[in-house]
Amino acid sequence: KQEVTQIPAALSVPEGENLVLNCSFTDSAIYNLQWFRQDPGKGLTSLLLIQSSQREQTSGRLNASLDKSSGRSTLYIAASQPGDSATYLCAVVSVQAGTALIFGKGTTLSVSS
Amino acid sequence: DAGVIQSPRHEVTEMGQEVTLRCKPISGHDYLFWYRQTMMRGLELLIYFNNNVPIDDSGMPEDRFSAKMPNASFSTLKIQPSEPRDSAVYFCASRSGPTVNTGELFFGEGSRLTVL
Numbered sequence: 767k768q769e770v771t772q773i774p775a776a777l778s779v780p781e782g783e784n785l786v787l788n789c790s791f792t793d794s795a796i797y798n799l800q801w802f803r804q805d806p807g808k809g810l811t812s813l814l815l816i817q818s819s820q821r822e823q824t825s826g827r828l829n830a831s832l833d834k835s836s837g838r839s840t841l842y843i844a845a846s847q848p849g850d851s852a853t854y855l856c857a858v859v860s861v862q863a864g865t866a867l868i869f870g871k872g873t874t875l876s877v878s879s
Numbered sequence: 880d881a882g883v884i885q886s887p888r889h890e891v892t893e894m895g896q897e898v899t900l901r902c903k904p905i906s907g908h909d910y911l912f913w914y915r916q917t918m919m920r921g922l923e924l925l926i927y928f929n930n931n932v933p934i935d936d937s938g939m940p941e942d943r944f945s946a947k948m949p950n951a952s953f954s955t956l957k958i959q960p961s962e963p964r965d966s967a968v969y970f971c972a973s974r975s976g977p978t979v980n981t982g983e984l985f986f987g988e989g990s991r992l993t994v995l
């Protein structure tokens with residue numbers, strides 16, 4: 767059964783710092799991996815989608831990498847800002863599980879000014 | 880596009896009452912998912928539909944839960960009777976893409992359910 771783990775559960779950094787959020791999954795047979803952002807009391811907003819054949823995706827200050835063989839992904843945030851404070855979740859579509867995304871529990875990021 | 884629309888945003892009810900949550904997916908999306916989010920268990924898939932047909936309902940916790948999708952633009956999740964342990968945020972999400980497993984998933988704002 768596919769399991770997705772995100773470490774750390776919470777992270778606090780000062781504004782301007784570059785940071786990395788980690789995601790690991792137990793079964794490397796995946797179709798894709800997606801990173802989301804969730805603000806308190808809100809839904810999930812898709813940030814980046816990486817197909818299994820890709821190594822990374824970039825959007826603005828965000829860069830997500832995928833190492834499928836080792837079951838790992840990282841989300842790199844450059845020059846963090848207070849507006850980046852949110853919970854970040856990663857999710858995979860597992861070959862075994864089929865179409866639905868399987869989520870980690872997220873990393874809650876706090877960026878102080 | 881208005882995105883995935885869910886209603887109600889908040890629902891407070893008493894144990895034993897029937898609860899109906901509603902979802903309108905993004906037009907043209909052929910997959911619809913219902914998720915439940917709690918602090919303890921995170922996001923859990925309850926059920927998903929493809930072209931209005933339920934494909935996998937193995938995540939539905941009990942027979943008290945049921946879901947329907949009568950047409951491409953509307954889905955409901957019903958809990959009858961509700962219990963305090965059903966308190967959670969329920970999310971609806973929809974997706975389309977070149978193939979079944981490669982599309983980006985879009986979420987609604989969620990329905991926060993509190994059962995007293």
